[in-house]
Amino acid sequence: MPRRALNRPSLTQLTADSIISLVQDQGLREGDPIPSAAEMAEELGVSRTVIREAVAELSGQGLLKRQQGSQSVISVPGSTQLERLMRLRFAVRGHDLEQVQEIRESIEVAAARLAAERATDEEIQGIRRKMEALRAATDVGTLYRADVEFHREVVGAAHNDVMEMLVDALSPLLDKLLRQVWQGWVKNGEVGVHELVESHAAIVECIAVHDGNGAAEAMRDNLGKGLLGFQANVV
Numbered sequence: 001m002p003r004r005a006l007n008r009p010s011l012t013q014l015t016a017d018s019i020i021s022l023v024q025d026q027g028l029r030e031g032d033p034i035p036s037a038a039e040m041a042e043e044l045g046v047s048r049t050v051i052r053e054a055v056a057e058l059s060g061q062g063l064l065k066r067q068q069g070s071q072s073v074i075s076v077p078g079s080t081q082l083e084r085l086m087r088l089r090f091a092v093r094g095h096d097l098e099q100v101q102e103i104r105e106s107i108e109v110a111a112a113r114l115a116a117e118r119a120t121d122e123e124i125q126g127i128r129r130k131m132e133a134l135r136a137a138t139d140v141g142t143l144y145r146a147d148v149e150f151h152r153e154v155v156g157a158a159h160n161d162v163m164e165m166l167v168d169a170l171s172p173l174l175d176k177l178l179r180q181v182w183q184g185w186v187k188n189g190e191v192g193v194h195e196l197v198e199s200h201a202a203i204v205e206c207i208a209v210h211d212g213n214g215a216a217e218a219m220r221d222n223l224g225k226g227l228l229g230f231q232a233n234v235v
Helices: 011-025 037-044 048-060 079-093 097-118 121-136 140-157 161-188 190-208 212-234
Strands: 064-067 070-074
Touching: 011 037, 011 048, 037 048, 048 064, 079 161, 097 140, 097 161, 097 190, 097 212, 121 140, 121 190, 140 161, 140 190, 161 190, 161 212, 190 212
Parallel strands: none
Antiparallel strands: 064 070
């Protein structure tokens, strides 16, 4: 019986992992320079060539920033790197927008709950302004843009950087989903559009009185109504 090939990490990959551990052990922060190639080569017991390859790999992942004529510095990867990974994955494997909706719901329902607990008075006013902009929207394009801005405002009021990063990384797929949502509702007439727009108001009011459970349920209801518009558009 033939042996199955094992996917073993390369020396470069192992060294990249060791550099990350070294950064953690030394308590380095964003913008701090990493040790020199000579120092890391001695510390990790590999050649400088392997160190340079590992640094290049980490730079490509957004974990380090290479600077001409000086040491590489620590960089915090954000939504751009994650967005590229998500975009490539969906490009290669294809994607189901209903699955994207499920991911969105898991993030935004939690974000609404946190926003109700953490939003400042100024942030609540900002969400109200986005609500008014949504009410003033008159066509698919303006409805879509106002909806995006409303939901981003809520996520921002949750004060959770990871949630913001995930939403930003999913934005190209969410954009396609939201356009189809509003196209479906507009196709069904003004009554449906008004109902979906006003479902956002319940989110605002729950956040304003710091009702976390109510905000979460209102967000779930809003996203469920949105999914109906998406389904109507693809039928």
